[in-house]
Amino acid sequence: xxxxxxxxxxxxxxxxxxxxxxxxxxxxxxxxxxxxxxxxxxxxxxxxxxxxxxxxxxxxxxxxxxxxxxxxxxxxxxxxxxxxxxxxxxxxxxxxxxxxxx
Amino acid sequence: xxxxxxxxxxxxxxxxxxxxxxxxxxxxxxxxxxxxxxxxxxxxxxxxxxxxxxxxxxxxxxxxxxxxxxxxxxxxxxxxxxxxxxxxxxxxxxxxxxxxxxxxxxxxxxxxxxxxxxxxxxxxxxxxxxxxxxxxxxxxxxxxxxxxxxxxxxxxxxxxxxxxxx
Amino acid sequence: xxxxxxxxxxxxxxxxxxxxxxxxxxxxxxxxxxxxxxxxxxxxxxxxxxxxxxxxxxxxxxxxxxxxxxxxxxxxxxxxxxxxxxxxxxxxxxxxxxxxxxxxxxxxxxxxxxxxxxxxxxxxxxxxxxxxxxxxxxxxxxxxxxxxxxxxxxxxxxxxxxxxxxxxxxxxxxxxxxxxxxxxxxxxxxxxxxxxxxxxxxxxxxxxxxxxxxxxxxxxxxxxxxxxxxxxxxxxxxxxxxxxxxxxxxxxxxxxxxxxxxxxxxxxxxxxxxxxxxxxxxxxxxxxxxxxxxxxxxxxxxxxxxxxxxxxxxxxxxxxxxxxxxxxxxxxxxxxxxxxxxxxxxxxxxxxxxxxxxxxxxxxxxxxxxxxxxxxxxxxxxxxxxxxxxxxxxxxxxxxxxxxxxxxxxxxxx
Numbered sequence: 001x002x003x004x005x006x007x008x009x010x011x012x013x014x015x016x017x018x019x020x021x022x023x024x025x026x027x028x029x030x031x032x033x034x035x036x037x038x039x040x041x042x043x044x045x046x047x048x049x050x051x052x053x054x055x056x057x058x059x060x061x062x063x064x065x066x067x068x069x070x071x072x073x074x075x076x077x078x079x080x081x082x083x084x085x086x087x088x089x090x091x092x093x094x095x096x097x098x099x100x101x102x
Numbered sequence: 103x104x105x106x107x108x109x110x111x112x113x114x115x116x117x118x119x120x121x122x123x124x125x126x127x128x129x130x131x132x133x134x135x136x137x138x139x140x141x142x143x144x145x146x147x148x149x150x151x152x153x154x155x156x157x158x159x160x161x162x163x164x165x166x167x168x169x170x171x172x173x174x175x176x177x178x179x180x181x182x183x184x185x186x187x188x189x190x191x192x193x194x195x196x197x198x199x200x201x202x203x204x205x206x207x208x209x210x211x212x213x214x215x216x217x218x219x220x221x222x223x224x225x226x227x228x229x230x231x232x233x234x235x236x237x238x239x240x241x242x243x244x245x246x247x248x249x250x251x252x253x254x255x256x257x258x259x260x261x262x263x264x265x266x267x268x
Numbered sequence: 269x270x271x272x273x274x275x276x277x278x279x280x281x282x283x284x285x286x287x288x289x290x291x292x293x294x295x296x297x298x299x300x301x302x303x304x305x306x307x308x309x310x311x312x313x314x315x316x317x318x319x320x321x322x323x324x325x326x327x328x329x330x331x332x333x334x335x336x337x338x339x340x341x342x343x344x345x346x347x348x349x350x351x352x353x354x355x356x357x358x359x360x361x362x363x364x365x366x367x368x369x370x371x372x373x374x375x376x377x378x379x380x381x382x383x384x385x386x387x388x389x390x391x392x393x394x395x396x397x398x399x400x401x402x403x404x405x406x407x408x409x410x411x412x413x414x415x416x417x418x419x420x421x422x423x424x425x426x427x428x429x430x431x432x433x434x435x436x437x438x439x440x441x442x443x444x445x446x447x448x449x450x451x452x453x454x455x456x457x458x459x460x461x462x463x464x465x466x467x468x469x470x471x472x473x474x475x476x477x478x479x480x481x482x483x484x485x486x487x488x489x490x491x492x493x494x495x496x497x498x499x500x501x502x503x504x505x506x507x508x509x510x511x512x513x514x515x516x517x518x519x520x521x522x523x524x525x526x527x528x529x530x531x532x533x534x535x536x537x538x539x540x541x542x543x544x545x546x547x548x549x550x551x552x553x554x555x556x557x558x559x560x561x562x563x564x565x566x567x568x569x570x571x572x573x574x575x576x577x578x579x580x581x582x583x584x585x586x587x588x589x590x591x592x593x594x595x596x597x598x599x600x601x602x603x604x605x606x607x608x609x610x611x612x613x614x615x616x617x618x619x620x621x622x623x624x625x626x627x628x629x630x631x632x633x634x635x636x637x638x639x640x641x642x643x644x645x646x647x648x649x650x651x652x653x654x655x656x657x658x659x660x661x662x663x664x665x666x667x668x669x670x671x672x673x674x675x676x677x678x679x680x681x682x
Contacts, residue, residue: 004110004150010212012114012147016140018205019121025197031130031176035137038168039121042144045160053151058229058237061156065238068163069249073256075168079175080263086179092130131350131413138406145399158395162439166402170409170432177413177425228391231452 009050016043030082030094034075041071110150116143128183134172141165152228277381285387286367293366297535298328304639311643322585322593338524343416346521350414355522355529358407362533362540365400368393369543370455372623373553385624386455393454394446397544398439401499405431407533408501408508408518415521423518426650427501427508433654434498434505437661441491444672445548448481458552462559471558476551482675489549491665496541498657500534502638504645505653542634543627550630553623567618570625571608578605 020043023036045064052060086092120140124133141164148157238246273280302317302324309316317324342351370386377383390396405428412424446452449460457477464475477485498505508518519530546552557566578601585597611618648656 004106007213007215008110008114009147009151011209012117014205014208014212015118016121018201018208019118019125021204022198022201023121023125025201026125027133029130029181031172031179031181032124032133035124035130035133035172038164039124039137039140042141042164046144046147049148049151049153049156052153052229058234061153061229061234062237062242064153064156065159065234066242066245066249068159069253072163072168073252075171076256077259077263079171080260083175083179084263092179092181129347131347131410135350135353135410142403154392155395158392158399161399162395162402166399166405166435167432170405170428173406173409173413174425174428177409177421231392 006050006054010047013043013047013050016040016046028094029092030085030097031079031092033094034078034082038071038075041067106150110147113143113146113150116140117147130176130181131173134169134176137172138165138169141169154228155231155234277379281381281383282387285383289366289387290363293363293536293539294532296539297532298332300535300538300635301331301531302328303635304642307636307639308643311640322588322597332528335524335528340523340525343521345416347414347416350410352526354407354411354414355526355533357410358404358533359529359536361400361404361407362536365397365540366536366543368397368454369540369547370458370552371627372620373455373458374620374623376620389455390453392452394442394452394457394548397540398435401537401540402435404499404533404537407530411522411530412518415518417521420518420520423508423520427518430505430508430650430653430657431499431501433657434495434661437491437657437665438495438499440662440665440669441488441495442548443665443669444483444485444488445477447669447672447676448477448485454547454552458547458554461551462554471560472563473551473556476549476554476556478549482679483672485549485668485672487664487668488672489545491661491668492549493541493545495657495661495665496545497638497641498653500537500541502534502538503642504647507647507650507653538635538638539631542631542638545634546627546630551626552630553627555622555626567622568612570618570621571611574608574611575605578602578608 017040020036020040023039024033027033027036045067048060048064048067050060052058052064082092085097089096091097117140120136120143123136124140127133127136141160145157145160145165148154148160305327306316306324317327320326320330342348367387368390370384370389372385375382375384408431409424409428412420412422412427415421415424445457448464449457451457451460461475461477461480464477464480474480478489497503501509519527522530555566557563581601581604582598583601585593585595585601588594588597611621
């Protein structure tokens, strides 16, 4: 069984991370920006698991579990804040949320 | 072209297409669906890397809980398609090529690094859940307890944020 | 040609198994609807379908034709892509979850290859099953949202909140079984029950997970079954699709074939849950009688059940006046009786059929319990439903895990 070179996974991870950055910078909906953060986290997870397989140790996979859990906690609180912002300003456009004043 | 390489390219193409679709879709629910596609294909890639527990956790937690949260919030807030505002065209013209150049630079640097990262596991071994759990509860027990505390704080935070004004 | 077949043998065998299993599951779905209508009708003191074919047995065929030929309108203002995706997603998720279930212990030997009953024998079988079922929430949430109408939206929101709440109790209640078996592999969980030290040392039914081991998994089974009924949106947890409360819930705006897809998805997940209950808690393909030679006469039970049933079908067919009743029913009855007799005359086949026979009978019992609950229980109100999920089932399943872990520490898993 031939192994797939680790570089392939790392290149894919870099591409996904770059696409996440593009989505973060150019989208205007708060929820979509949040989703691009999750995309970046996933790209990093892929790099972790690829390295874990390359080095033969399991530390990478354990760390991926922690990243997933922390992303879940962050998504929970972040979406709660987004719901409050959307209720107060009645818009999900991030360009309308740039002042502390309503 | 072995079957593994073929499956790798299919899953990698699927994840990149999903990420591109996240950027180019106008409605946030379509972006959410594209992100689910990315996560499921990444779970497939984890299976290809022999990390079966992480793949299952990725689908159960990321695909089955976090993204459900996103979809429910989009449904609750009745998010519509994105409106066009006056975004600076200069940012678009200068920004996208720069980001592509950044990602391409990183990718090229990795691809050119050659044999610095050797695959130590020769047989494509599958990592066992038992070993992961041993490591989690022995070497990483302190971060584990801290993470459980973090989840508790997040739950409390979400409940406080969701309360109505008295 | 034969070189191509032999090099790709595993792929071809798997494809044939997939096609066969799909066909069987879809047929069982159709006749499960017939079974449900008959049983619920008899509970309510009426006949149920009895006009279309003898005993209403052709009713599923008539329903299928109706679904195919009915008009399929698409409401205005729906998000077309998501509207078409939602039933597909539900159906795909439900049908994929049958792939990891093993249906029998012994392989069939055909053309020099050992063919195991069951499509994929994964080492993380249960984990994969939970991963697949956790994706089932999307079908309902997206169906509710994309219908562009308030009743489906409410039904979809409520249903997805219900499903993710009960998913926690579902996965926690299985952890007790996993601790006792030490593996995620479904085949090995049944093997662990076969080698288990039964209650008071008795084997057979007492070595199943629900009765045996250091801590009988009764609480675990109850939590699992209740949570699974809530996951599949069946009575008493079917408020999101209740006719009297929410028009028809999340599938209001779906007509003929797409509604049929939701329907099939629901019944298929019922079948999957019944399979899981029997495999995880009730010994899978193990017989309730011990496997010692003194109990070897129980191996004739399939024949003892099939031959009288076949003879009754023949007698029943004689009462009809139509061709269908007079010719086909006795034909089917003769076939059933002949199969039963064949088991008596061919001991090797009899040994092979023991495992699948017990598994199928347990699955049938659980499906009957599902239908029984549909006929007798009223449905929960939404806040009662969420209370049960979070305040009753989740603490009970966590307590089950803790007590099982202590019992294993003290007395050993086997």
